[in-house]
Amino acid sequence: MNVIIIDYGAGNIQSIQFAFQRLGINAKLSNSIEEILSADKVIFPGVGEASQAMQMLKKSKLDLIIPTLKQDVLGICLGMQLLCKHTEEGNTKGLGVFDVDVKRFSSAVKVPHMGWNTIQNLQSGLLKNIPEESYMYSVHSYYASIGKQTIARSQYDLEFSAALQSDNFYGVQFHPEKSSKDGAQLLQNFLNL
Amino acid sequence: MLAKRIIPCLDIKNGRTVKGVNFLNLRDAGDPVALAKQYAENGADELVFLDISATLESRSTTIDMVRNVAEHIDIPFTVGGGVSTKDGVELLLKSGADKVGVNSAAIKRPELVNELSKAFGNQCIVVAIDAKQVDGKWLVHLAGGTIPTDLDLFEWAKEVETRGAGEILFTSMNNDGVKTGFANSALAQLSETVNIPIIASGGAGTIQHFVDVFTEGKADAALAASVFHFGEIAINDLKQELQSNKINIRL
Numbered sequence: 001m002n003v004i005i006i007d008y009g010a011g012n013i014q015s016i017q018f019a020f021q022r023l024g025i026n027a028k029l030s031n032s033i034e035e036i037l038s039a040d041k042v043i044f045p046g047v048g049e050a051s052q053a054m055q056m057l058k059k060s061k062l063d064l065i066i067p068t069l070k071q072d073v074l075g076i077c078l079g080m081q082l083l084c085k086h087t088e089e090g091n092t093k094g095l096g097v098f099d100v101d102v103k104r105f106s107s108a109v110k111v112p113h114m115g116w117n118t119i120q121n122l123q124s125g126l127l128k129n130i131p132e133e134s135y136m137y138s139v140h141s142y143y144a145s146i147g148k149q150t151i152a153r154s155q156y157d158l159e160f161s162a163a164l165q166s167d168n169f170y171g172v173q174f175h176p177e178k179s180s181k182d183g184a185q186l187l188q189n190f191l192n193l
Numbered sequence: 194m195l196a197k198r199i200i201p202c203l204d205i206k207n208g209r210t211v212k213g214v215n216f217l218n219l220r221d222a223g224d225p226v227a228l229a230k231q232y233a234e235n236g237a238d239e240l241v242f243l244d245i246s247a248t249l250e251s252r253s254t255t256i257d258m259v260r261n262v263a264e265h266i267d268i269p270f271t272v273g274g275g276v277s278t279k280d281g282v283e284l285l286l287k288s289g290a291d292k293v294g295v296n297s298a299a300i301k302r303p304e305l306v307n308e309l310s311k312a313f314g315n316q317c318i319v320v321a322i323d324a325k326q327v328d329g330k331w332l333v334h335l336a337g338g339t340i341p342t343d344l345d346l347f348e349w350a351k352e353v354e355t356r357g358a359g360e361i362l363f364t365s366m367n368n369d370g371v372k373t374g375f376a377n378s379a380l381a382q383l384s385e386t387v388n389i390p391i392i393a394s395g396g397a398g399t400i401q402h403f404v405d406v407f408t409e410g411k412a413d414a415a416l417a418a419s420v421f422h423f424g425e426i427a428i429n430d431l432k433q434e435l436q437s438n439k440i441n442i443r444l
Contacts, residue, residue: 012287012289018264022267048312110388111388112315112316112359112389114390115196115390116238118194175269178269179267180268181267
């Protein structure tokens with residue numbers, strides 16, 4: 001299977017590649033539009049800060065390509081947030097695939113939300129064989145609101161979208177590549193979709 | 194609900210794991226990759242690698258080890274020790290580290306924290322602080338705890354938060370290696386001072402010490418080395434006991 005991890009800047013995307021390697025899949029890092037268009041599955045990871053990440057996408061015209069992809073796409077962390085309508089981080093317009101906004105956690109809680117938190121209301125093939133209340137590892141200061149496309153919820157400061165789906169587009173706020181066995185199950189589910 | 198984290202710390206020197214008693218007198222406790230894998234399987238929530246040779250002897254953290262760990266384990270890990278430049282941090286992150294710890298370099302040039310959080314996001318920048326209580330005042334120390342500064346722990350913590358640190362790893366040098374419990378009152382004060390997660394380090398000797406650091410110390414995570422490396426406390430047992438004390442953990 002031809003899995004491409006979109007490589008558009010600095011950050012820890014090596015770990016995603018290693019996670020697929022543990023599943024026996026040689027995922028490739030690429031920023032080539034041609035390679036991304038011809039992939040079976042596309043991973044859209046998150047790196048750094050939203051407005052800078054969006055600038056890097058625009059520079060390589062990936063902002064125009066990503067929303068048109070027909071194969072299964074999995075946005076991870078900031079990748080998921082950039083697929084939303086808008087994010088408060090750097091007041092950045094998103095790619096608009098997911099019909100929710102991204103906001104900053106309030107100062108009533110420690111920010112970033114860092115560590116292992118449970119996910120609930122699991123509603124997609126992406127989350128098959130993952131029990132309710134499983135722990136996933138997250139680290140983020142902004143969250144996607146709950147909407148019609150929410151397929152998993154989590155609670156910190158308030159209830160937010162732990163995962164979203166719109167047709168062939170999937171997004172997870174947590175890091176499946178760092179979430180032990182349940183995270184590996186999610187990546188395997190994504191390959192099986 | 195967000196779980197409290199248990200973090201084994203692997204002090205690294207020449208690619209091997211060591212643990213100092215009060216930072217000196219090193220004892221060998223094994224191969225870092227094998228230990229990391231074992232800890233991940235036994236329920237550790239996260240790992241910290243501190244390259245202690247890096248600061249004391251100006252050795253760079255081994256990128257090969259970082260890649261090797263990232264390849265084999267599926268929980269997050271932080272690498273610290275002698276990290277002093279943006280390029281150095283980028284190399285660690287690209288090699289598979291989830292977070293990078295800075296300590297002395299941030300004290301010498303605090304703007305480094307701003308630069309790193311701007312470039313890589315505050316979520317991956319951990320500021321490690323070694324402090325010692327002297328005449329009632331918590332003073333920050335440099336270079337693996339060997340050189341005292343005039344900096345107050347709480348003022349410094351507030352400053353690094355403002356500059357963009359995503360997390361603080363506070364080691365109490367009074368408690369480190371002596372296994373009589375964590376510095377809970379300083380930790381609780383630290384949690385009230387800043388609004389970013391605090392990893393408590395220094396002093397773990399018994400399971401009760403971990404219960405105390407989460408209740409009295411209000412820590413978000415607890416780090417220890419020798420009690421885990423030498424099998425004095427099994428992480429599974431520790432987590433069961435924490436759960437029976439109504440502390441939310443990942444089992």
